[in-house]
Amino acid sequence: MNEFIQYLKDEKNKAPNTIVAYGRDIRAFDRFLKSREVGFLLDCRENDAVAYVMDLDKKKKSASTINRKISSLRLYYDFYKERGEIDINPFDDIKTAKPETREIEFLTVDEIEKLIDLPDDSHKGYRDKALLEFMYGTGARVTEVVRLRFSDINFKMNFVMCSDGTEEKRIIPMGKYCKKALIEYIDKAYNAIKGDIRLPDDYVFINFRGSPLTRQGIWKILKEYGEMMDIKEKMTPQILRNSFAVHILQNGGDLKTLQELMGFDDISAGMAYLSVIKVRVRDVYNRSHPRA
Incomplete structure (x- = not known):
């Protein structure tokens, strides 16, 4: 996790608040994996990724939130795939949610x-x-x-x-x-x-x-x-x-x-x-x- 955060800072030049969001998304997924008795993030399989997205949808998370989490996790696993620590990115074939169209209400x-x-x-x-x-x-x-x-x-x-x-x-x-x-x-x-x-x-x-x-x-x-x-x-x-x-x-x-x-x-x-x-x-x- 620390190596990935450093990668976001040094190579991806992500803003501090964006890095915080990545960390939050990954820790949330780690907790989900542990609830499925998957001990380590790098032990995740595609069925775990699918189950996570389904769980987010069940909890009525917005499409933008789900898509952000998918994006965070896809980049996380890409990082370790490029390093040769995993063979397959479990989020590669996970489709993003269709953004909901809603009217923004505001006062004049x-x-x-x-x-x-x-x-x-x-x-x-x-x-x-x-x-x-x-x-x-x-x-x-x-x-x-x-x-x-x-x-x-x-x-x-x-x-x-x-x-x-x-x-x-x-x-x-x-x-x-x-x-x-x-x-x-x-x-x-x-x-x-x-x-x-x-x-x-x-x-x-x-x-x-x-x-x-x-x-x-x-x-x-x-x-x-x-x-x-x-x-x-x-x-x-x-x-x-x-x-x-x-x-x-x-x-x-x-x-x-x-x-x-x-x-x-x-x-x-x-x-x-x-x-x-x-x-x-x-x-x-x-x-x-x-x-x-």
């Missing part, structure tokens, strides 16, 4: 502005406004939001460090609106909600018992404001993350930057967002390419 800039204007000047309102500004302003996953601590925020340098529970943290710029809402939340509401003074390692978004908001708690807050705008059914953490991504691309951002900001394992994960801005992409091409 006007809808985002209306949404963020909804919280009032109560303690709850200051917290909720900071939550909305943070989720839209950073594109953070809901798991990253619930784990966020004040020690993860650098107000001087205007960035936050987000983690979804893995060892790796990703750095995301913090815009002025997000920063302003967080500071107002800290100054005007946090201690009152917590019932005590704020400490550097405290969780940022808390409920009125002083405990960190849960995923379910955040969903409930979003549904509350979605109902005010008559969009309750589609008001989810993912729609704010989608809106973050789409608005960046609509305003000239590129897929590589979006990959870094959103923590995608590879750039293909951002391709789905291009479908909603295809007209803009064509216009940019027509205006920019010398032979358009």
Whole structure:
């Protein structure tokens, strides 16, 4: 495993977050093999590979997730095949899953502005406004939001460090609106909600018992404001993350930057967002390419 990771760094020049994803995929497959009483990764046979893909499908994993795992494992076994340690790559004949076509739902800039204007000047309102500004302003996953601590925020340098529970943290710029809402939340509401003074390692978004908001708690807050705008059914953490991504691309951002900001394992994960801005992409091409 360590040799393969070094190969990804030195010869494939893979980005750090991509290497982390490869490692995660291989360790997950190793656990699956052990559940089938296959002791070592290099003892895998094609029937084990087929069983793994079938298991992923049974667990309702998305086509993009399944395809990424197949790609990771195919490269892993290719590496050891080239070194002569195995004769056959068990993933050579495994077909990739057909990508599902789904429409990306997002809010318009006007809808985002209306949404963020909804919280009032109560303690709850200051917290909720900071939550909305943070989720839209950073594109953070809901798991990253619930784990966020004040020690993860650098107000001087205007960035936050987000983690979804893995060892790796990703750095995301913090815009002025997000920063302003967080500071107002800290100054005007946090201690009152917590019932005590704020400490550097405290969780940022808390409920009125002083405990960190849960995923379910955040969903409930979003549904509350979605109902005010008559969009309750589609008001989810993912729609704010989608809106973050789409608005960046609509305003000239590129897929590589979006990959870094959103923590995608590879750039293909951002391709789905291009479908909603295809007209803009064509216009940019027509205006920019010398032979358009």
